[in-house]
Amino acid sequence: MKNKKKPLLSFDEFVEKLKHEPRENSILQEDYQVRKNQWIKAVNDLYEYIDLVLVRKLINAGVEVFAEKENVLVYEDYIGSYMIENYVIKINHHVVKFNPIGTIIIDACGKINLLLPKDTIKLVLKNWTDWKIVTGFGDAIQLIDFNENNLLALLQENL
Numbered sequence: 001m002k003n004k005k006k007p008l009l010s011f012d013e014f015v016e017k018l019k020h021e022p023r024e025n026s027i028l029q030e031d032y033q034v035r036k037n038q039w040i041k042a043v044n045d046l047y048e049y050i051d052l053v054l055v056r057k058l059i060n061a062g063v064e065v066f067a068e069k070e071n072v073l074v075y076e077d078y079i080g081s082y083m084i085e086n087y088v089i090k091i092n093h094h095v096v097k098f099n100p101i102g103t104i105i106i107d108a109c110g111k112i113n114l115l116l117p118k119d120t121i122k123l124v125l126k127n128w129t130d131w132k133i134v135t136g137f138g139d140a141i142q143l144i145d146f147n148e149n150n151l152l153a154l155l156q157e158n159l
Contacts, residue, residue: 032079039103039110040084042125046112047087047098053148054155055089066090076102094159098123116158 009017047069058065069085076082079102087098097115105111108124122134123146131146133154144150 035103035109036076036079036082038128039100039125040082042110042128043084043100043112045129046123046131047085050087050089050098050151054151058091064092072100074100074102076104078104091155091159096155096159114154116154118158121154121158 051067055065055067067087067089069087071083072086073081074084084100086100089096089098094117095115099113099115101111101113103110105124108126109128110125112123112125114121114123124132124134124143126132126143132143133146133150135142135144
């Protein structure tokens, strides 16, 4: 018995068939959009935590503090351009800035540079809820919990 070949489609039928095939690229794009949205939420949650453990406490203690969020445009491969907020905190005459770098990071869910007057500190997001301070270089890299005490230590060392 001969193998029967499928009859050839017209060009229009072929185009319609192609249009209805699942696109692997669009599935990946949806995954990256979900990742971007998780990243933006994680950054906003971090800023709320900083408000709670730092900004409000300093204000209540009578320290002059001005805090503002500013929209910045970030570009990442696979995601494209999107808006996210920097967080700038002025403590007396010192400026502290949380600058989100992105979510397409090896071995992390995202990275923020914490710009201090004397240093730039890297914060990485592990498992979407666990922020870590990166210390050391190369094989000597360590990840330290980002918490109220460690934030206070960073500020005391760098203001």
